[in-house]
Amino acid sequence: MEGFLEELEEKKEKKRITVLLTLLAILLAILFVRTNQPMAQAKKEATAIAKTSANLETVDKFYWFTRKNTYFTLTGKNDKGTEIVVIVPKSGEKVTVLNQKDGQTEQQITDIVAKAHPDESVMKATLGLYDKRPAWEVVTENDQGVLTYYLMSFDKGEEINVVKDI
Numbered sequence: 001m002e003g004f005l006e007e008l009e010e011k012k013e014k015k016r017i018t019v020l021l022t023l024l025a026i027l028l029a030i031l032f033v034r035t036n037q038p039m040a041q042a043k044k045e046a047t048a049i050a051k052t053s054a055n056l057e058t059v060d061k062f063y064w065f066t067r068k069n070t071y072f073t074l075t076g077k078n079d080k081g082t083e084i085v086v087i088v089p090k091s092g093e094k095v096t097v098l099n100q101k102d103g104q105t106e107q108q109i110t111d112i113v114a115k116a117h118p119d120e121s122v123m124k125a126t127l128g129l130y131d132k133r134p135a136w137e138v139v140t141e142n143d144q145g146v147l148t149y150y151l152m153s154f155d156k157g158e159e160i161n162v163v164k165d166i
Helices: 002-054 106-116
Strands: 056-066 070-078 083-089 096-099 120-130 133-142 147-153 159-163
Touching (some): 002 070, 056 083, 070 120, 083 120, 106 120, 106 133, 106 147
Antiparallel strands (some): 070 083, 083 096
């Protein structure tokens, strides 16, 4: 009888742990969805604007660029198959449309920064407008964990501004 009771208690404990782990997984999933919701919503709204104002048909990349102002940038192809960049201000007004061939791609710009600063690792690149000019913001990190922000021109890939030792 004693062995039976111990086995019963063990089963109850396993059920409690299973229920707790399931609840934890559900809570983590809800948290994940809620934290990604602003990004998903911004992408959805920017895509809708880009489709109507620039005839964007396919979206390859989405960037959230915040410097002086916030911009949502999409790269992809328009209805004619031309690779374009659509920069949408947070307000949704004054959309900027660029031909991708007139500037640097994300890969090209990260290659430029990596070559110029081989002791730093590129963490991310985002595209938007800075002083009304299309620009890439490239974030790097060195071996000591120090961040650097490089603001690079879209057209030529030249440094516009650098913020070091963050």
